[in-house]
Amino acid sequence: MSAYVNVVNINGVGTVSAVQGENYHHGDLRRALIDAALAALAENGPGTLSLRGLARAAGVSATAVYRHFANKEDLLAAIATEGFEGLSASMQQRLEREPGAGRLRRLVILGEGYVDYAIAHPAHYRLMFGPRMLARGEYPALAAAAAHSYGMLEQAVSDAITAGELPAMPEPVLSTLFWSWVHGLAMLNNDGLLARSDLPGTNELSHDFGELLANALNQFRE
């Protein structure tokens, strides 16, 4: 439903003045609402995020929201979608910082990029794996974004298996193992459960775990 064209708006506000209708009534409410939501998520956890509050932040009446989103869950889905895009970007970015990496090493790097994103945007990440946010086919864009993130992992695992750097097990199984680990680490961190004096920072844990796991599996392979 609806086009969902407007993706961006980096506009320098005044600078682009007369260009493409920038002022209907509000400008770009949809974007403003999502931004307000992201800001709110960054400060407080989710749960403390109300449609009316977002409308207020955008300087607009409560029901204006419904011109852009069917309901609250719809808004949340849009935000979660952006979250997965950010997650993919974080992994990609990390990969590009180390171009010559081997198959297995690339997998580890992906894991680090994954955890990086999750701990940099805790509330956002939590929302992405919220109530039943995914799995629900209700939001194709969400599903696609999530599938893309996961696909990066799968690809890396698959490559590593082919290269003989992982045990010859079914790719989905190894991917799930890997995902579980990285997801669990991110969640525990964001729940504050890893803030212990006898533990290194989560970034470092992510690195160490990756190495350990990869090496262990690699060794175990034959």
Added chain:
Amino acid sequence: MSAYVNVVNINGVGTVSAVQGENYHHGDLRRALIDAALAALAENGPGTLSLRGLARAAGVSATAVYRHFANKEDLLAAIATEGFEGLSASMQQRLEREPGAGRLRRLVILGEGYVDYAIAHPAHYRLMFGPRMLARGEYPALAAAAAHSYGMLEQAVSDAITAGELPAMPEPVLSTLFWSWVHGLAMLNNDGLLARSDLPGTNELSHDFGELLANALNQFRE
């Protein structure tokens, strides 16, 4: 919509009669509210669980809840506490089914018991790791119950390290690695992300992963 059969209230009401003053007006409202909440969690996810709804289910007025819980979060904390107790019990039970298990094997069994519980009580489990349910020192009973569950893991890891069946790494690090994996697997399953035709059931995954991980780490050890 409003069936809410009001599940239980085990006590034979009359039978325990004179025992510790347990009957003022309702009998044991606190217990009844928690039971109602558990029933509601089992059916619908959390989020759809209102104090007023619980009061209704218990056949009591909305504000009666506040005679037993300071607020909603307080109730949720009590429920989460019971969750951790159930989690510990599930792990313990599983251990006792295989008394002669070696150190490393015991760790794997713990993991299976953990995942068992999590997938048997999805909404409850999610609540246990909710907003900031733990980590908050606000609820000592919760913290204690959670610490006990985690302590079981730590003990098993520690034993396995001592027995030379795990790499000689700091126990907290290995425990966290293990916990991350098992927690992540549980979460992904409960989010419906593991319901794929190319994956075995989560129970089986849990078993396979445990074996794989344990063996890989064991092999890697020297």
Added chain:
DNA sequence: CACTCATGTTGACGATGTCAACATCCCGGC
């Protein structure tokens, strides 16, 4: 220039978490 459709507003409804004031009734001390 008029029409139309997207956008935004007002007002309302039912539900929720929570508070303050009031009612009830079990229990231990006289």
Added chain:
DNA sequence: GCCGGGATGTTGACATCGTCAACATGAGTG
């Protein structure tokens, strides 16, 4: 045995929330 106090439960109210229906406005097209 009575009685007063404190634990328990109730009524009524408030602010907030998600959402709906009816209405207003204004941008861009014919």
